Amino acid sequence: MYIYKTRGICPPEIHFQLAGNILTGVRFVGGGCRGNAQLISRLLEGRELSEVLPLLKGIQCRNDTSCPDQLFQAIQLAREGKLREEEPITVYEAPAYYQRVAVIAEVNGNVEALRVALRQPVEAVFCLGNLTGPAGDNDGVVEMVQREKLVFVQGPFDRTLPCTKPENREFLRRAPLYLRFQLGRCRVLGFYSGFIQELSGFSDYAPYSLELLMVSNLSDYLRNESVFSALEAMTEQFSVDLVLFASTNEWKHVRLGKVDFINVGPLKEDGQFKYALLEWAGEELQVSFETVKE
Amino acid sequence: MAEAVKALPQEIKDMIEVHEWDMRTREGIKRFLELKAKSLPSIALDNELVFEAVIPPQEDLIAAIKARYAG
Numbered sequence: 241m242y243i244y245k246t247r248g249i250c251p252p253e254i255h256f257q258l259a260g261n262i263l264t265g266v267r268f269v270g271g272g273c274r275g276n277a278q279l280i281s282r283l284l285e286g287r288e289l290s291e292v293l294p295l296l297k298g299i300q301c302r303n304d305t306s307c308p309d310q311l312f313q314a315i316q317l318a319r320e321g322k323l324r325e326e327e328p329i330t331v332y333e334a335p336a337y338y339q340r341v342a343v344i345a346e347v348n349g350n351v352e353a354l355r356v357a358l359r360q361p362v363e364a365v366f367c368l369g370n371l372t373g374p375a376g377d378n379d380g381v382v383e384m385v386q387r388e389k390l391v392f393v394q395g396p397f398d399r400t401l402p403c404t405k406p407e408n409r410e411f412l413r414r415a416p417l418y419l420r421f422q423l424g425r426c427r428v429l430g431f432y433s434g435f436i437q438e439l440s441g442f443s444d445y446a447p448y449s450l451e452l453l454m455v456s457n458l459s460d461y462l463r464n465e466s467v468f469s470a471l472e473a474m475t476e477q478f479s480v481d482l483v484l485f486a487s488t489n490e491w492k493h494v495r496l497g498k499v500d501f502i503n504v505g506p507l508k509e510d511g512q513f514k515y516a517l518l519e520w521a522g523e524e525l526q527v528s529f530e531t532v533k534e
Numbered sequence: 535m536a537e538a539v540k541a542l543p544q545e546i547k548d549m550i551e552v553h554e555w556d557m558r559t560r561e562g563i564k565r566f567l568e569l570k571a572k573s574l575p576s577i578a579l580d581n582e583l584v585f586e587a588v589i590p591p592q593e594d595l596i597a598a599i600k601a602r603y604a605g
Contacts, residue, residue, distance in 0.1 A: 469573040
């Protein structure tokens, strides 16, 4: 994906992809006329550059340029190799609807702990990252994850603490950064932490960046209660109803406005196994932190 | 909030320089925390929070600006 910082127009960024000479995924983000921008994106989707570029070039709106003209300039820079293609911030969208799931985090290479988690009476287990750890059996965990088809997102350890086997390293490298699934009528988003914003493909205006920044940068993972009023106001703009995250080794559930925030702690803690049980029952979300003794 | 500032009389606008921070961005959040703000929307004058969680009536905003910068 390319991220172009605009000049002289309302949207601060334009995002797009090039597959050879085919333009896809054009998004004008962060401001401007949303309706018009979406129409332009749809009209340009999958079209050849030879067809598109003459349409975009030189259109004037304000400051001697326009959204189409800025897109023209961005594509030219990309073709000349002067605009870097960024690492995509990947999202896994679970195709199924769920009623009862377990959410874990910080497996840290503990095969036995993961085995316990996978035995729980739920429809699916999701992991919010750090399958691997500094002193764990990382290859063992990754191989179990592949066998059991566990859905997980990357944590920082998964990017920096490689497995010994190259195929396992590659498996971790290709894992998504965000998880999306549906629990009853509840739209759920999961991620490990704010480390995603340090990746080159991160944009403040990309899908789910708002939710991530509100959790990590504004509320310090719900530890700064003085900003809860502002956080609640910002939830009006969220695209999901439930935000799951890890990273602090804490267990917490807070509801602000219409959004639930759940901090998931480590899978193994004080000799016990812990997970968050999320259930859609009686037309509402039920959350509990479950403990399984060794 | 920005609309309240844009709607100020020109003589008042001439007394100030306006910056608007977008809370959806890292820069906006950083500024919000620097100001030790707690609620939205907020207005600060010279790095000091003057209005929080409210869009002030225009006369209150003008009075606050004049108290700092007039004469």
